[in-house]
Amino acid sequence: MTDxxxxxxxVEERAPDPQGVREAENADQPPRSQxxxxxxxxxxxSGAFWxxxxxxxxxxxxxxGPLLYWNDATFVPTxxxxxxxxxxxPIYTVLWEVEPKVSWAHPLGTDNLGRDTLARLLSGGQxxxxxxxxxxxVSIVIGTLVGVLAGYIRWLDGPLMRLTxxxxxxxxxxxxxxxxxxxxxxxxxxxGPEGGTFILIVTLVGxxxxxxxxxxxxxxxxxxxxxxxxxxxxxxxxxxxxxITRHILPNVLSPIMVSATLGIATAIITESAxxxxxxxxxxxxxxxxxLLFDSxxxxxxYPERVIWPGLLISLTVLSVNYIGDGLRDALDPRxxxx
Amino acid sequence: xxxxTTRRLILSVPTLLFIxxxxxxxxxxxxGDPMAQVxxxxxxxVKQRMxxxxxxxxxxxxxxxxxxxxxxxxxxxxxxxxxxxxxxxxGQQRVISWQTRxxxxxxxxxxxxxxxxxxxxxxxxxxxIALPIGIYSAYRQYSWFDQxxxxxxxxxxxxxxFFSGVLVIVIFSVQLGWFPSIYDTTHKVTDWESFVVQLQQxxxxxxxxxxQITSQLSRFMRASMLDNLNQDYVRTARAKGxxxxxxxxxxxxxxxxxxxxxxxxxxxxxxxxxxxxxxxxFKVNGIGQLLITAIQANDLPMVQTLTFVFAILIVLFNxxxDILYGILDPRxxxx
Numbered sequence: 001m002t003d004x005x006x007x008x009x010x011v012e013e014r015a016p017d018p019q020g021v022r023e024a025e026n027a028d029q030p031p032r033s034q035x036x037x038x039x040x041x042x043x044x045x046s047g048a049f050w051x052x053x054x055x056x057x058x059x060x061x062x063x064x065g066p067l068l069y070w071n072d073a074t075f076v077p078t079x080x081x082x083x084x085x086x087x088x089x090p091i092y093t094v095l096w097e098v099e100p101k102v103s104w105a106h107p108l109g110t111d112n113l114g115r116d117t118l119a120r121l122l123s124g125g126q127x128x129x130x131x132x133x134x135x136x137x138v139s140i141v142i143g144t145l146v147g148v149l150a151g152y153i154r155w156l157d158g159p160l161m162r163l164t165x166x167x168x169x170x171x172x173x174x175x176x177x178x179x180x181x182x183x184x185x186x187x188x189x190x191x192g193p194e195g196g197t198f199i200l201i202v203t204l205v206g207x208x209x210x211x212x213x214x215x216x217x218x219x220x221x222x223x224x225x226x227x228x229x230x231x232x233x234x235x236x237x238x239x240x241x242x243x244i245t246r247h248i249l250p251n252v253l254s255p256i257m258v259s260a261t262l263g264i265a266t267a268i269i270t271e272s273a274x275x276x277x278x279x280x281x282x283x284x285x286x287x288x289x290x291l292l293f294d295s296x297x298x299x300x301x302y303p304e305r306v307i308w309p310g311l312l313i314s315l316t317v318l319s320v321n322y323i324g325d326g327l328r329d330a331l332d333p334r335x336x337x338x
Numbered sequence: 339x340x341x342x343t344t345r346r347l348i349l350s351v352p353t354l355l356f357i358x359x360x361x362x363x364x365x366x367x368x369x370g371d372p373m374a375q376v377x378x379x380x381x382x383x384v385k386q387r388m389x390x391x392x393x394x395x396x397x398x399x400x401x402x403x404x405x406x407x408x409x410x411x412x413x414x415x416x417x418x419x420x421x422x423x424x425x426x427x428x429g430q431q432r433v434i435s436w437q438t439r440x441x442x443x444x445x446x447x448x449x450x451x452x453x454x455x456x457x458x459x460x461x462x463x464x465x466x467i468a469l470p471i472g473i474y475s476a477y478r479q480y481s482w483f484d485q486x487x488x489x490x491x492x493x494x495x496x497x498x499x500f501f502s503g504v505l506v507i508v509i510f511s512v513q514l515g516w517f518p519s520i521y522d523t524t525h526k527v528t529d530w531e532s533f534v535v536q537l538q539q540x541x542x543x544x545x546x547x548x549x550q551i552t553s554q555l556s557r558f559m560r561a562s563m564l565d566n567l568n569q570d571y572v573r574t575a576r577a578k579g580x581x582x583x584x585x586x587x588x589x590x591x592x593x594x595x596x597x598x599x600x601x602x603x604x605x606x607x608x609x610x611x612x613x614x615x616x617x618x619x620f621k622v623n624g625i626g627q628l629l630i631t632a633i634q635a636n637d638l639p640m641v642q643t644l645t646f647v648f649a650i651l652i653v654l655f656n657x658x659x660d661i662l663y664g665i666l667d668p669r670x671x672x673x
Contacts, residue, residue, distance in 0.1 A: 047492075165353070166353060166356065166357065168652075168656075169353060169357060169649060169652050169653050169656065170357060170360070170649060170652075171645050171648035171649055171652065173614055174614075174629055174633075174641070174644065174645045174648065175361070175364065175645065177629075177630070177633050178364060178365065178368075178633055178641060178645075179364065181368075181633055181634075182364070182367050182368055265496070269498050272498060272500070273498065273500060273615055276500040276615065276618075277614070277615065277618060277630060278634075289500075292500065292501065292504070293500075296504060299504060299507070299508055299512070300508075300512050303508045303512070306501075306504050306505075306508065307505070307508070310497075310498075310500075310501030310504060310505065311501075313498060313501060314493075314496055314497040314498070314501055317496040317497075317498070318492065318493060318496035318497075321492060321495060321496050322492065325492075
């Protein structure tokens with residue numbers, strides 16, 4: 001398990017890899033980069049492939065959808081229109097209910113204030129996925145930094161790993177809730193209610209989820225540091241900074257990519273959980289978790305308002321987890337080419 | 339082994355002290371004032387005295403020291419008194435909740451049984467389901483059972499409890515009307531009928547929690563079995579004519595259980611920590627729900643104590659997992 005994933009071109013050429021036979025057969029073809037091999041393996045993992053299709057479809061819909069869709073997520077009807085437009089059912093309820101309140105103008109119905117459900121789902125998805133991606137970036141940057149420093153610089157190893165252990169021993173969800181409560185108001189007044197909460201949640205999720213990445217990266221860096229190509233690079237006078245950016249980091253890229261993928265899933269779930277417990281974004285600012293939380297009280301009459309956001313969260317997380325699984329297999333040179 | 343355990347135990351003391359300091363400093367930033375609800379007609383000096391009665395108004399290090407004293411000395415002494423009828427802790431100040439003005443530990447003791455019942459049962463159910471699934475899917479790798487099992491565990495892994503919980507409420511409680519959607523904690527089991535009622539109200543929260551724990555455990559079990567099934571000692575066992583059942587369920591299983599047992603041990607703090615979200619969905623008034631209300635009500639001593647109890651449990655079970663690993667696997671030596 002702890003074998004380093006060797007992908008440095010220097011070593012790759014000599015390694016007796018399983019593709020040696022195949023490469024000899026196609027000797028006249030131009031050389032392929034390793035990423036093509038990874039992609040070949042990845043697309044044969046059907047779960048990962050379909051996960052990626054679903055994930056990119058969701059991202060596409062969420063980004064392009066609000067531009068094409070005719071209803072505005074923030075539009076609240078007033079007066080007579082309010083009574084007519086509120087509490088509409090999704091169009092498909094026609095199939096089993098007698099004369100439900102439906103309209104093709106609002107395919108998934110409206111909420112108790114007359115806001116269009118589909119439009120809110122789309123704009124909520126933008127926020128949820130943006131939080132997921134941004135928090136993943138924060139956590140990966142911290143995790144990689146801590147991992148590389150701990151693995152590469154000997155005297156930093158002890159303190160940084162103790163810090164990691166300490167973070168792992170913290171009860172994270174309670175502390176997240178407390179921290180959201182403490183910093184929400186100051187940040188909201190400084191950066192506006194939406195921007196403040198966004199930055200707060202991204203930062204909090206990021207700094208509470210970097211520990212696994214740091215551990216994996218440190219282990220790999222420790223093993224890599226002893227290899228011949230590092231010695232060779234050092235003997236031609238490579239500085240430490242160059243060594244890390246040019247030789248160490250590319251070689252620990254695959255575990256980082258896998259944790260990055262799985263990190264998106266964790267971040268989306270954490271954000272939704274915070275919103276669900278009422279510690280997330282401000283009330284009129286939809287995210288999937290928030291939409292679910294707001295609709296729980298009326299789920300007996302309007303189950304669709306709970307089911308759609310929940311389904312979207314689950315589908316996104318499921319697809320991301322499958323991508324992570326496939327990526328792990330595809331990036332493992334011992335499995336690749338089978 | 340004993341030396342290692344002692345060293346780890348001693349090392350965990352500074353860790354815990356540091357964690358308690360982190361929690362304390364974080365809560366120190368909290369803007370709330372426990373006197374905010376007191377009417378404006380109450381004079382300021384009275385308010386000040388009320389603050390002091392709650393242990394506020396002193397410098398921060400003093401309060402931290404006092405809290406440590408109360409938590410590590412007074413509360414254990416009080417527990418000792420309760421069990422043996424002595425009176426060591428008499429007249430000593432205990433950790434007081436700002437919400438109810440009663441000792442935090444008393445409230446925790448009231449809430450603990452509900453959490454332990456629901457989450458503990460879920461944990462046991464999950465282990466009982468996960469292990470056979472993991473073993474069989476690894477034994478018949480790539481069979482339809484394995485494919486289905488892997489898919490179901492992946493789904494269980496991905497669907498958050500606040501959705502699966504709400505979904506089962508919509509299906510089983512609203513549409514079918516089989517189970518109540520709210521967990522009634524005042525319900526007492528006295529005879530068969532009330533036992534059935536208890537069972538009915540426990541099924542949904544337990545199943546929602548168990549789905550999640552099962553998914554993680556059975557994935558782990560499967561991976562661990564797969565690692566072991568191709569080992570040389572398995573071939574040896576088969577070669578000397580042992581039955582397939584003995585080979586898989588005795589030789590392979592015992593070795594595969596080593597990492598799984600540690601994973602199970604690592605998950606135990608979450609039982610006490612309560613499944614905060616699941617308790618919220620099913621309105622179980624356990625520890626998790628207590629924590630949420632305490633955070634919302636700005637009840638800092640309660641939040642501090644609960645969070646720290648969780649931290650102790652995490653550190654303790656990390657240690658237990660490491661020791662178990664050393665005991666179960668003779669190849670691992672901590673020297």
